[in-house]
Amino acid sequence: MAEIVAKINPTKAVNRSEALAPLWNWVGVLPFFIFIFVFLILPSTNLFVGAFQDRNGNFTLANVSVILDPYVLKSYSISLQISVITSVLGGVMGFFVAYAITIGKAPAWMRTILMSFSGLAANFGGVPLAFAFIATLGHTGFLTAILRNICFPAAGGSQTCPFDIYQAGFNLYSVTGLTLAYLYFQFPLMVLTITPALVGLKREWQEASENLGGSSAQYWWNVALPILWPSILGSAILLFASAFGAYATAQALTGGSIYLVTILIGQQIRGDVLNNPNEGYALALGMVVIMAVCIVGYSILQRRTVRWLKS
Amino acid sequence: MKEKKYNLWAIFWATLALLYFFVPLYGTFDFSLRMEKGRLSFLAYQSVLSDPNFLASFRYSAIMGIITVIISVLIFLPTIYWMYLRLPQARPIVEIITILPFIIPVIVYVFGLIRTFSGPPFQLTVTPFKTDILITAGYVMVSMPYMYRAIDIGMRSIDVRTLTEAAQSLGSNWIQILANVIVPNLRIAILSGALICFATVIGELILGDFLVRPALGPYMVEAGRDQAYQPAAMAMLAWGLTWICLGLLQYFSRGRASAQQLTGR
């Protein structure tokens, strides 16, 4: 009986020797926490402390109260919206691509290229990425030109060229364009992080499901997705944070006309015009708080989906 | 049981991904060929490669990338393993910590590194070697979200507890378990993390810039500043070289086929 309880609730002490375990357990993660403290927390104290200081180092709440300004709230909202949209779209696309290169048995050469290129693409961003899209889909982009030149003879002897995307209303320098650019690094990130989980799906499970008469869709809905769900959530949070903290791509492509929080922070900390770094620190602190809340929510959600899984 | 040779749904998504990756790149490539007015030529590439500093910077960043991958794995793998086995309560804290590098602006972080470690007692910025230590720590931090998440998901997908108990019952110690049992099973996960980690270090700009180390990012910005065609050529070359390195990484971590049978796929 004790063994069964131990298996279900492995961290609850079942006898006295295991009651000492919890404190000893924290020693194992001590190297990690020391490394983090020395190389992440210590250098970042300026951010956490500077948010509450003014230029001369005196304590003030003025910078933090900027967060309540309507245009700042609007910028947080825009950042959150873009992050959610790109992480959902990128997550779905990345999931299917990861499926293609693991279970889906796409040709081997495709798999190798996609896997290694995902590593490269997951880290794209900033001016090179923006320029790649400008050179492709901008007013003078090569793809725009190709599409514009697909012409058919029309009535009356003239030509009609129906594929001019800018005539049709497309604009690269908009939220649509920014989403396209963000997807370039979002979906490879999903591919890379969800592939280990897809590889871990045992073939026997699908065979068992088919033996019991289940269709492929039923297998996915009832067996595979519930197992994969915690990993999918984990990847989604990573994609979300990656988009939330992105700055250079939006700046390069839209020049600040899409007013993300990160662009606001950049204006204060790095800009040549406004110079109130403490306000920038306060805004960044706001981002940290939002992210922490999201992670807590994600952890609760995850614990519920993991409840019935071993470990 | 029906066993199709190729899955159309998979091929569709793989093709879409390939197109999405390479079409925008073609835009940059096409532009980089136009340095000479009126005709296509590799003049921009010649201009870039005539400077030996380009390859030297790439070499530096690549070596730093390898070191960063090794150190990241050494720190995060045992930590995540331990967390899975003994300490699930630490997860939320660790998750928040590992997501911080995305949110803390790198420029604030690098100035913090300089401020904390440039004065006594550390003085890590006076010699190139000590600054390398500092920048490696910075690189590990910047790629931490990716590496952590990759290993975390990999660890979730294998039955850590059973494997550990089985190995323990056969008399292995912790090091043997990690090296001989866990790592081979996490091959794909570690590879995923290593791929992004390496690419992150190669493309990293601000740390190398402010710590004055000869990394590829700062070199490309300086050499390409106010030029039009050379940055495109440099970008293509850097991506090409990085992709080759990633391919090599993938090749070396193939492992034997039987290593996969432990997890059944």
Next chain:
Amino acid sequence: MSKYVRSLLFGLIAMSFVLTACGTTATATQAPATTSVMPADTAAPAMPAATTAPAAMADWSKATSLADGGGMDALVAAAQKEGNLTVITLPRNWCDYGDMMDNFSKKYNIKIQDVNPDGGSADEVQAIKDNQQNKGPQAPDVIDVGPAYGPLASGQNPSGPNLLAPYKVATWDTIKGSKDDTGLYYIDYSGVLAFEVNTTVVKDVPKTWSDLMKPEYKGQIALPGDPRASNEAAQTVYAAAVNNGGTLDNIQPGLDFFKKLNAEGNLLPLIADSGPIAKGETPVSIHWNYLALADQQTLNGNPSIQVVYPTGTAWGGYYYQAISAFAPHPAAARLWEEYLYSDEGQNTLIKGFCTPARMADMLSRNVVPDAAKAALPPADMLASATIPNPSQLTTARAAVKAQWDSVVGLDIKSGQ
């Protein structure tokens, strides 16, 4: 250890060797250059030598002029002993700083590190602040900052700690323009705003600010940055204001001008860097004349660029030089300033199409080559160019910050 782990380690080590072998040939042929990628190895030997040279270094860090330290020869000797200079945020194509650094390096045998060549004035000030205890190559010795950052770095306005060291170069009296009385910061060069037009794409070149509104320029006009982050872009808005009924105290017409430009569809949100300009994506952009002229020279006809000085009120802008109070190489820093303000240095600035601070003096002594003189804008345009004072800049800045989003901001719900 398992075979897999062994083969992985072997592979990584092999890759390191291959990369090292590849690199040794490259390092062997590296010329000792003034690029920022050279590790400042000589900084290390300088450290143990500090015990024998503290007297010389301490002297120069307190010197406020050549006379204080014992004259030019003493300065050169002390600077050469330091052997290194760290500059920050100096792009090579900006006022031909590339040649300036190369010539200085060659003349005095001093290596130069250029930290963060693609940054802004805020980075420079922050770098001084955070490198106070750092004697390594990351700490800037001299800075070149925008007009708001001179008073900011010296703690005068807004009030704060002073990060600069006072120093008056030998040619101080011939410097015309804004300079601090005690020598904390001093103007180095100025320019005027101009249109940079890609004439391969645009056949009918705009000549005035109101020309920009014409429908033929739909989707073709771009700013050099975000006016809330880039000084150049903020000045563009200000210049538009003054040329559309506004004054130095009222930037509102400038904001209205760009709002209308955006509504007409003429304004692209994209930042006009050399990439998009060369591609033809931003055929009409507004830049400092020296940057536009440098672009024209670099692109060399591919595409062909025309620099147009718009009729109306010319808009001027300038930058400040200053020495860091915590400079790890104080003698080299002061030698750099002496060099920059010498005839040779000033002529290098002219070669980069900037109007140097001592222009009037140099013209009167006839030491400017004719070809260089011809490339600069007409002297009377520079003389009459409008330049705002610091308090006007502050007010204007606040207006831009508050309103720019309503000028070009994209709303997600608008479906854009």
